[in-house]
Amino acid sequence: MPSRSAPEPTERPLSQPSSQPLSVPSSVPLSVLHARVNQWYADEGRKHLPWREAGCSPWGVFLSEVMSQQTPLARVEPIWREWMARWPTPGDLAAAAPGEAVRAWGRLGYPRRALRLHEAATVMVERHDGHVPSTPEELLALPGVGAYTAAAVSCFAFGIPEVVVDTNVRRVLARTIEGKAFPNLTLNRAETRLAADSMPADLDDANTWNVAVMELGALVCVARGPRCEECPVADLCAWNLAGRPAYDGPPRRGQTWHGTDRQVRGELLHRLREAHAAVPLALLEDVADDRTQVMRCLDSLVADGLVEPLTRSRFRLPA
DNA sequence: TAGGCGTGGCT
DNA sequence: TAGCCAAGCCT
Structure with missing residues (x-):
């Protein structure tokens, strides 16, 4: 268990102020930024989202955060409601078969998240008395939980x-404070420190x-077609004041899809979710023309624990 | 650290 | 239309 007495300065700006100079330029009026953005949220934020309601449990918040990883919130909400009705506590999910979590995941994408949620629920039961832990260190130790989610x-x-x-915070800070259209490809220390130094002290x-x-970042300062006319801090945004210069960094990584293993894995899992009994290999082989690719993907799904082979030719979601 | 990992809406 | 993008994590 790591000690909390010697945290990285960049990770605990409020309790452990950095000895380095502030990374935010003195020309940026942080207090005005804080007041405007927080007021804008009070006026325009989506308070109807169920995990933002006062009575939502830590488990509900945890579920929403994992489901929201790389996934638009509009698609998360119906699945979140189903999961919370079916598995209202970590113990309820831990008691279910992992395959049921994968099935209930539906088409949210990145289905390994469903498996990791099930594993995380099991850890909460075994080590945290069935509760969601509260510290970043404990949360970070759970499967599927990284720096953002913790x-x-x-x-x-x-x-x-x-x-x-997250990606929204990074983009807002890149624009308002750094005057750039987009942040770097990967989150680095300097950027984390900028985010820490940008926070209110209260x-x-x-x-x-x-x-x-x-x-x-999600509603106004969006990646494409930012709505600066609706932005509460447009008048002090470095990027807007500079005339919104185009992105000039290294090329952003594209996501290929057609013909990839990802597509084949997705289709295989889709068929296994729809079937409620073991599926013969013969009914899976035609998800792609390349049989070698199909077998490779099936093997990788088994290796990931998303698929369970009953025999060499019959498959199902893990029991 | 770069690349793999789903899915679907939007421009 | 064909990319781009989305409350990232893991290896």
């Missing part, structure tokens, strides 16, 4: 103002800021 759950479920850095303000700046 910070988000600590903040949104427990009111601990960790530095929450605890309540910091907690609101975390969700508010994310929401601003």
Whole structure:
């Protein structure tokens, strides 16, 4: 268990101020930025989302964060409601078969997340008395939980103002403070420190800021076609003031799809989800023309624990 | 650290 | 239309 007495300075800006100079230029009026963004959230934020309601459990918040990884919230909400009705606590999910989690995941994408949620629920039962842990260190130890999710759950479920850095936060800070259209390809230390130094010092303000700046990035400061005319901080945004210069960094990584293993894996899993009994290999082989690719993908699904081979020619979701 | 990993809406 | 993009994580 790592000690909390010697945290990385860049990760604990509120309790462990950095000795380095502030990474935010002194020309940026942070207090105005905080006040405007937080007020905008109070006025325009999507408060109807069920995991933002006051009575939502930490488990509900945890579920929402994992489901939202690389996934639009509109597609998350119906699945989240189904899961919360069926498995209202970590213990309920842990008691179910992992294959049922994969089936209930439906077409949310990245189905290994369903498996990891099931594993995380099991760890919560075994090590945390059936509860969602509250500290970033404990959360980070759970499968499927990285720096973003650990910070988000600590903040949104427990009111601990960790530095929450997701794609929305990165884009808003790149524009408002750095004057760039997009952040770097990968999150680095300097950018994490910028996010930390950008946070309000007040605890309540910091907690609101975390969700508010994310929401601003999701609704207004969007990747393509930003709605600067609706932005509460357009008049002090470095990128807007510079005339919104185009992105000039290294080429952004594209995601290929057609003909990839990802597509074949997705189709295989789709067929296995639809069937409620073991499926013969013969009914899976035609998901792609290349049989070698199909077998490779089936093998990888088995290796991932997403598919269980009953025999060499019959497959199902893991029991 | 770069690349693999689903799915579907939007421009 | 064909990419681009989305509350990232893991190896």
